[in-house]
Amino acid sequence: MSKHVICHSSEIKVGAHKVFTVGRHSFGLFKVEGSYYALKNLCPHQGMPLCEGAGVFDQIEGEVTADRKLREFVAGEKNLVACPWHGIEFDIRTGQCLYRKDWKVRTYEVFVDADDNLQVELPD
Numbered sequence: 001m002s003k004h005v006i007c008h009s010s011e012i013k014v015g016a017h018k019v020f021t022v023g024r025h026s027f028g029l030f031k032v033e034g035s036y037y038a039l040k041n042l043c044p045h046q047g048m049p050l051c052e053g054a055g056v057f058d059q060i061e062g063e064v065t066a067d068r069k070l071r072e073f074v075a076g077e078k079n080l081v082a083c084p085w086h087g088i089e090f091d092i093r094t095g096q097c098l099y100r101k102d103w104k105v106r107t108y109e110v111f112v113d114a115d116d117n118l119q120v121e122l123p124d
């Protein structure tokens with residue numbers, strides 16, 4: 001694993017996100033409730049670029065305990081990204097799929113350095 005400087009923290013606004021590529025790794029960088037998260041840009045459904053979908057950045061209310069309908073939460077609530085292809089939603093903070101409990105997108109650790117740059121730790 002190696003840390004890579006990706007961008008300055010001011011480039012990732014609350015309620016927005018960007019997609020970056022470092023070598024063979026493509027990921028979305030999100031800011032949720034003052035913390036940064038990196039999510040692999042690969043949907044486990046049919047392998048499409050998940051992080052090019054809309055992010056929704058409010059609180060998840062209650063526990064995710066059952067399979068969910070497609071785009072159930074995307075209309076203005078929760079800390080979710082919805083895949084732009086078929087609308088399956090994932091928790092940005094954990095990568096957990098809300099539609100299928102057995103699907104989880106890989107997350108990467110994000111660090112803020114002394115200059116307020118965002119570093120993401122990626123596999124070598």
Ligand code: FES
Pocket residue numbers: 043044045046047048050083084085086087088
């Ligand atoms: S490829 Fe992402 S929901 Fe189908």
